[in-house]
Amino acid sequence: MPKSEVITHIDAPRLQNAILAGVANVLKHRDQINKINVFPVPDGDTGTNLAFTLSEIQGALSGTPHHLPDLLDQIAQAALDGARGNSGAIMAQYFQGLSESAQQYQVLDAKRLAKVSVAAAQSAWGAMSEPVPGTLPTVLEDFADELTRLASEGVEDIRVMIEGGLKRAKRSLADTPKQLAVLKEAGVVDAGGQGFVDFLE
Secondary structure (H helix, E strand, O other): OOOOOOOOOEOHHHHHHHHHHHHHHHHHOHHHHHHOOOOOOOOOOHHHHHHHHHHHHHHHOOOOOOOHHHHHHHHHHHHHHHOOHHHHHHHHHHHHHHHHHOOOOOOEOHHHHHHHHHHHHHHHHOOOOOOOOOOHHHHHHHHHHHHHHHHHOOOOOHHHHHHHHHHHHHHHHHHHHHHOHHHHHHOOOOHHHHHHHHHHO
16 A cells, blocks of 8 residues: 555444454564463463464454454454453454444544544443553553544644554553552563554554
8 A cells, every 4th residue: 555545434344354464463563472471470472462462363263354343343352252361351342342342333433443443442441450551551541632632733644643643552551660569660661551552553
């Protein structure tokens, strides 16, 4: 796709391709994510849990999807069925929030993408019995906030939005040790947040 092409909307096929590319990148970085896993316990399995959860999505998606709500429902159901560990449960809730908030849309333009991303991030916070700032939901929320800011400024190119959101997510990830002492002590960023940044990339 030419770099100059403006993407004004995401339909079901585009979203499926994007999700599958994101899943593949997380699977590629699984071992690196495991190495920095120190919270809530240093058991080195966040990458494995994310990989297991996202692999369920990968396995559930086949053929060319026709309807965005159906695709998002498929993704959410697969993630919920395969959710493993804290990071998997949080990502499953994220996709569930995305699905529920996008049921009336056949395509996502910039404003809709921002709106459903906010709903998804709010849903992700609900996956934790005791929400902790400086973890995956914080990065999800900051990503959504940036999409909202860009949409409110009139940005319509989805590529520009995602690139801006990724930069914000990376800054948010880099700030996680400032919010969580155990990360600072270990000299690492939050493993779940790293997984989401890998997914976005």
